[in-house]
Amino acid sequence: MMIQVSGKKTEVENGITVMQLMEQQKVETPQYVTVAVNNAFLPMDCYECFSLKEGDAVEFLYFMGGGCDGAEQ
Amino acid sequence: MALSSEQLERYSRHIILKEVGLRGQKKLLNAKVLIIGAGGLGSPAAMYLAAAGVGTIGIADADEVDLSNLQRQILHGNADVGKPKVDSAKETMAALNPDVQVITHHLFVNAENIMDLIEPYDFILDGTDNFAAKFLINDACVLAGKPFCHAGIIRFHGQLMTYVPGKGPCYRCVFRQPPPKNAVPTCREAGVIGAMAGVIGCMQALEAVKYIVGVGDLLIGRLLTFDALDMEAHVIQLPDNPDCPVCGAHPTILQPFDEGVVECDLK
Ligand SMILES: [Zn+2]
Numbered sequence: 001m002m003i004q005v006s007g008k009k010t011e012v013e014n015g016i017t018v019m020q021l022m023e024q025q026k027v028e029t030p031q032y033v034t035v036a037v038n039n040a041f042l043p044m045d046c047y048e049c050f051s052l053k054e055g056d057a058v059e060f061l062y063f064m065g066g067g068c069d070g071a072e073q
Numbered sequence: 074m075a076l077s078s079e080q081l082e083r084y085s086r087h088i089i090l091k092e093v094g095l096r097g098q099k100k101l102l103n104a105k106v107l108i109i110g111a112g113g114l115g116s117p118a119a120m121y122l123a124a125a126g127v128g129t130i131g132i133a134d135a136d137e138v139d140l141s142n143l144q145r146q147i148l149h150g151n152a153d154v155g156k157p158k159v160d161s162a163k164e165t166m167a168a169l170n171p172d173v174q175v176i177t178h179h180l181f182v183n184a185e186n187i188m189d190l191i192e193p194y195d196f197i198l199d200g201t202d203n204f205a206a207k208f209l210i211n212d213a214c215v216l217a218g219k220p221f222c223h224a225g226i227i228r229f230h231g232q233l234m235t236y237v238p239g240k241g242p243c244y245r246c247v248f249r250q251p252p253p254k255n256a257v258p259t260c261r262e263a264g265v266i267g268a269m270a271g272v273i274g275c276m277q278a279l280e281a282v283k284y285i286v287g288v289g290d291l292l293i294g295r296l297l298t299f300d301a302l303d304m305e306a307h308v309i310q311l312p313d314n315p316d317c318p319v320c321g322a323h324p325t326i327l328q329p330f331d332e333g334v335v336e337c338d339l340k
Contacts, residue, residue, distance in 0.1 A: 006298075007307050032252040040312050041247075059309045061296060063252055064225025064232045065202050066113065066260040066270075 110200030113270030145267035204251035231273035241294035246314035
């Protein structure tokens, strides 16, 4: 089936879960990535069990620090 | 307030823009922007805001310039190594534009000082490198009703979003709480391409200028991500989060607090 991942059309297996998609997409540290499906945040405990449907739009939102790279706070 | 002939010339490329004009330039000259972190993101943001004639620029940082900073922190030069970053930042901005009053805050932001720190400013830029500070800045800005622009960079990636009180979700709506220490890679460990700080820091400056002048669409309820390897920008629509502990319907965070975990490992 076809879904959208980060705005790009992506062919995936029917019924793929969010966690399986994250593995396929080589998402680093998935437990610290916020996921939105069809413009709604997905609770973290649903990544394993939430199955995606044809046409779903998935977004991964990553923690990004960086910036001043100073000493410890 | 009338602009001097020198100011008319200095800001002529702004004034000629129909979106800015003389009115917008005067707004910039009367504006107060605080930049937290005089590093990779804060450097280009501070320089463009100073050049733009933002009348008062506060710069907060507790650090001294380190040789490893110079690959991307363009506020600082070789001769500044060892100097407080805020002092080096002030010299650079003053050299760019004498119209700008630079206020240095030689400190680390914490729950004790942040409300007083942000109070005089119209807009705040988060140029910090660690998640405890990012969440602290978010919470304080939500509680004080201050608009701010979050940004982060790592490797060849960058992201930013803008919070304006009552207009859209906050940083905590999206990211909930800081990750445990060392759980996600940092620039120190993973590296960052220097020009990425320039791209994203400049976008933060753009957001501040747009907010002050009152033009365009800010990144409210949107997270812009930029990938320099495939040279693609992507904008993610951010859903509202009514359960957000700081800006939601039933907030549980009623004053700023220091997060127990620190992302940035000092080795
Ligand atoms: Zn929120």
